[in-house]
Amino acid sequence: MEDRNTAMIVLLLLCIAAELQVDGLSLDVCASCHPNANCDDKSDGSGKVCNCMYGFVGNGRTYCQDKDECQIGASKICGFQTTCHNTYGSYYCTCLSGFNPSNNMDVFIPNDGTHCQDIDECTITGLCGEGGQCRNLEGSFDCSCMLGYEVQNGAAPFHPHTDKAFCKVVDCGRPVPAEDTVLLSVSGTTYGSAAMLVCEEGFVRRRGNNRSVCEADGRWRGGDMICEEVDCGLPPAAPHSHRLWDQSSRLGSRVIYQCYSGYHNVGRGNVTVCTAAGEWERPPVLCKETLCGSPPIIESTVQVWDGGSAPGSRVLYVCKEGFKISGGNNSVCSETGQWTNPTLTCQAECGPAPVLDHSEVVWHNQSVVVHRCVEGYHSWRGSNISVCDSSGEWRSATLTCIEIKPPVHHLRVLNERCVKWRAEKYEEDTEKYKVTYTGSRDYQRSFHDKRKRFLSSKADELQLCLNLLPVTNYSISITAASSRFTASITTNTSLTVPPAPDVYYREFETPVPTLRLRRAPNKLDPISVYQVFVLPVEGIMIFDCSSPASSDPKIKSSSEYITGQFDVQHVGTEMNFTVGDGLLYGGFFNAPLQNGRSYYIILRSVSQWKSALKSSCVLWAKVTGTSYVLRVSSLSATAFVGLVAFFIIGGYSFNWFLKRT
Numbered sequence: 001m002e003d004r005n006t007a008m009i010v011l012l013l014l015c016i017a018a019e020l021q022v023d024g025l026s027l028d029v030c031a032s033c034h035p036n037a038n039c040d041d042k043s044d045g046s047g048k049v050c051n052c053m054y055g056f057v058g059n060g061r062t063y064c065q066d067k068d069e070c071q072i073g074a075s076k077i078c079g080f081q082t083t084c085h086n087t088y089g090s091y092y093c094t095c096l097s098g099f100n101p102s103n104n105m106d107v108f109i110p111n112d113g114t115h116c117q118d119i120d121e122c123t124i125t126g127l128c129g130e131g132g133q134c135r136n137l138e139g140s141f142d143c144s145c146m147l148g149y150e151v152q153n154g155a156a157p158f159h160p161h162t163d164k165a166f167c168k169v170v171d172c173g174r175p176v177p178a179e180d181t182v183l184l185s186v187s188g189t190t191y192g193s194a195a196m197l198v199c200e201e202g203f204v205r206r207r208g209n210n211r212s213v214c215e216a217d218g219r220w221r222g223g224d225m226i227c228e229e230v231d232c233g234l235p236p237a238a239p240h241s242h243r244l245w246d247q248s249s250r251l252g253s254r255v256i257y258q259c260y261s262g263y264h265n266v267g268r269g270n271v272t273v274c275t276a277a278g279e280w281e282r283p284p285v286l287c288k289e290t291l292c293g294s295p296p297i298i299e300s301t302v303q304v305w306d307g308g309s310a311p312g313s314r315v316l317y318v319c320k321e322g323f324k325i326s327g328g329n330n331s332v333c334s335e336t337g338q339w340t341n342p343t344l345t346c347q348a349e350c351g352p353a354p355v356l357d358h359s360e361v362v363w364h365n366q367s368v369v370v371h372r373c374v375e376g377y378h379s380w381r382g383s384n385i386s387v388c389d390s391s392g393e394w395r396s397a398t399l400t401c402i403e404i405k406p407p408v409h410h411l412r413v414l415n416e417r418c419v420k421w422r423a424e425k426y427e428e429d430t431e432k433y434k435v436t437y438t439g440s441r442d443y444q445r446s447f448h449d450k451r452k453r454f455l456s457s458k459a460d461e462l463q464l465c466l467n468l469l470p471v472t473n474y475s476i477s478i479t480a481a482s483s484r485f486t487a488s489i490t491t492n493t494s495l496t497v498p499p500a501p502d503v504y505y506r507e508f509e510t511p512v513p514t515l516r517l518r519r520a521p522n523k524l525d526p527i528s529v530y531q532v533f534v535l536p537v538e539g540i541m542i543f544d545c546s547s548p549a550s551s552d553p554k555i556k557s558s559s560e561y562i563t564g565q566f567d568v569q570h571v572g573t574e575m576n577f578t579v580g581d582g583l584l585y586g587g588f589f590n591a592p593l594q595n596g597r598s599y600y601i602i603l604r605s606v607s608q609w610k611s612a613l614k615s616s617c618v619l620w621a622k623v624t625g626t627s628y629v630l631r632v633s634s635l636s637a638t639a640f641v642g643l644v645a646f647f648i649i650g651g652y653s654f655n656w657f658l659k660r661t
Contacts, residue, residue: 008276036064037090055089081116081139082428098139105549126583128160131167143167148216172214181210191216203252204278208519232274240287241265249274259287264337280472292333299364300346301329311335319346322364352387355634358401359384369394376380407431407480408487416493418465421475423457432456432481435464439472443528443609445471445626470496471609472524495609498527500616503603507622515601515621517575519568526607532564532577532620533602546602560602563590579623596624 037060044050050060052517064311069077069091070084078084078093085092085107089643092107095116096289101108108114113234118254121127121141123629131149135142135157142157146165151158154165159274170606180203186195193214199205202414205227212223230251235243240263242462244256253274259265267286295305300323313333319325323346331342353361353369358377363370369386373379382398389395404639405424411421425431432454439449455464468474479486502518517530535543536559543560564577565586579601580593593599601621609615 019101032061034058034061034064045216052215057587061621073328077110079110079115081118096139129166129475130584131169132160133494137549145602150218155501160304170214170216170218170414175212175214175220175223177226178223179231180432183222188214190214190228195220195222195223197225199225200408201276202230203227204230204276226439229278230274230278232278232280235274235280236283236326238283238285238287251276255280255283257283262290263287264335288337290335290337292337292339295331295339296341297316298342298344298346300366301344308605309333309656311337315342316658317342317344317368319344322569324349350394354386356379356397356399356401358403359399369397371397371399373399375401376404377401379474403605404489405421406476407435407483407485409632411478411487411489411493412654413476413489414463414656417468418463418492419478420461420463421462421487423462423480425480425482428458429482429576430456430458433462434479434481435473436478436479437466437468439469439474441526443471444526449474470495471607475525495526495612495614497614498605498607498616500618501530501603501605503618503620505619505621507624511595511625512580513601513621513623514576517571517577519571519573519575526609527568527605528605528608529568530566530575531562531606532579532585533604534579535600535602536589537600538597543602556571560593562588566589579621593625595624595625599625600624 029048029050033039034052037050037058038053039048041047052058052060052064053437054268055067056064056070057067061128066086066088074082074084074093076539077091081096082097082479083096085094085241088408093114093478094107095101098119098121099116100119101114102117103112118136118138120136124137128134128143129144132143135144136540140159142159143165144156145151149169151165151166152164156165158165158168162244171189171190172193173189175183175189175195177197177385180200182200184198187193191214195212196451197210197212205225208225209222212220215221220244231247231251232251234653235245235255237243238257241257241259246253251274255272257265257270258636264287265285269284272281274285276658283511290311292309292311292313294309295303298317300320301317302320304318307320312332315331317329319604326345329341329342329489331339333339349366353364354371356371358374359371360374361369362372367388369388369558371384371386379400380400380402382400383498384399386395386397387395388576407424408421408426409418410422419435423431424624431455434435435453435455438450439447441447448651449464449469453464453466455462466476468597470490470493471599473489473490474488477486477488504516506513506515533543563579563585565588566575566577567586575594579590582592583590583649599622600619601623602617603620604617606614
């Protein structure tokens with residue numbers, strides 16, 4: 001019992017000694033402080049005391065435990081739109097999704113005024129897809145559709161990352177013509193498209209609009225045209241005539257006009273027709289009183305005539321002295337107002353005039369006959385006069401008549417470059433020709449190629465080569481100057497391999513390289529589109545420039561795919577393209593490139609004309625991610641690009657062998 005009391009006294013003394021001075025010495029308080037505590041002076045200067053460090057709580061000696069600053073709430077300690085993260089002895093703050101810190105640091109402690117501010121996602125182009133419009137929200141955004149587009153697979157507003165909804169252009173379908181109308185043309189079936197209507201045959205427009213437009217609600221508006229059946233009414237009368245008519249006044253009905261007795265028609269016809277405009281054509285009949293006028297004059301004859309020219313009047317012809325009559329000698333005024341041709345001929349004493357092949361007599365007296373070539377023939381050489389000499393024999397003309405042929409005939413096109421034709425002319429003549437050729441393209445409305453050439457030659461067979469452009473509809477005309485005769489022909493030139501794109505080959509280490517294409521202004525080449533290929537460099541790969549390729553890079557990870565397509569009319573003179581930006585180009589998804597992988601980027605130019613399609617390719621860039629390299633025998637990269645360009649210009653497909661090293 002005595003030993004226990006002694007121990008308690010010793011323990012009490014030790015505790016007192018921690019606070020009191022014993023024998024003039026002070027106990028070391030700082031040595032008893034906790035590792036997460038500081039030893040500080042007391043405020044009254046009476047000694048030392050142990051205090052837990054900032055971020056810890058406790059008595060400073062036996063324990064100092066971590067203080068959880070985040071327990072009071074993130075908005076109180078970090079600010080709005082934040083998350084608080086406790087650490088051992090401290091804490092830090094981060095911004096919620098859709099917000100970023102004002103100091104642009106990933107983590108912060110808001111002792112310098114740093115706060116979380118909203119991110120405007122709508123600054124990203126194409127975020128809501130085609131036809132979508134973006135609305136920024138506090139910490140987020142949503143999408144709705146523009147006028148002329150409607151939401152698919154959902155309702156507006158929608159979020160493109162979490163919803164399946166998207167915007168699709170309004171499609172009204174094919175317009176249905178109203179009664180008695182037919183569809184003349186339609187520019188399309190989507191929003192803003194227009195359709196033109198016309199009345200059916202036999203009907204005419206009376207009122208209403210003949211244009212219908214596809215509106216935003218998916219319905220066609222307008223096109224309320226009213227058509228009524230054509231009725232021309234009573235046909236017009238013509239002087240000195242009566243009408244033969246079945247009393248029908250519908251489209252295409254006909255009326256025949258007949259002149260009264262004593263009149264004859266000198267107009268362009270005697271029929272009028274009811275037209276689609278609902279009116280009768282102006283009657284072409286013109287009835288004139290029948291008078292034959294003066295009788296025809298016959299060479300080497302004298303007329304015996306009382307001067308009458310009414311139907312039934314007669315003229316008697318008598319041969320002049322030195323000629324003898326052959327055949328009938330009367331001419332009668334007919335009901336049509338024409339004198340009949342007498343069969344009379346007056347022959348000179350030398351007998352009948354000489355007969356020349358393919359000729360006729362234009363003048364004849366008792367001693368001289370003048371010949372000329374008949375229609376369809378022309379004089380080639382020789383005299384055209386026959387003379388009756390003193391012996392009573394004809395000294396016959398030496399005229400030669402040959403068949404008339406077009407000055408330019410047998411016109412044809414050779415090898416899509418040259419025109420060839422035959423010439424019809426006098427052997428000694430030099431003919432001058434003007435060759436005019438005009439070209440147009442169905443797929444390039446602004447294109448127009450109009451040129452002319454001149455040629456002088458004595459040859460009977462001629463050929464002229466022209467610099468005709470590919471994929472062009474040409475109309476070629478050749479005019480012979482002496483006769484002003486023109487012959488024409490049309491031809492369509494075929495599709496050629498397009499020129500290789502003008503690019504600068506580069507190598508990149510970034511997964512989003514930006515490449516440049518240069519295109520000269522006003523090019524006449526027939527390029528339709530540019531396509532960008534991505535070729536993952538894995539194992540051995542063969543790329544064919546004429547290959548259609550896959551439009552979905554997820555189908556086969558090791559094969560090439562198209563990552564973008566550009567209509568040539570949207571390219572201009574220069575185009576920059578960033579590979580892997582995750583957007584759509586011409587309906588193709590520009591998929592992001594995977595880090596750590598290597599790719600070759602190929603640019604292909606495509607020419608398409610009706611069913612024909614040709615293309616050429618160039619190596620545009622290499623994106624380096626692994627140790628794969630391009631191997632083509634012992635050629636350098638520069639020489640290989642030149643070799644590829646040679647094959648492209650020549651129009652051949654080519655293979656690239658890529659082998660992993």
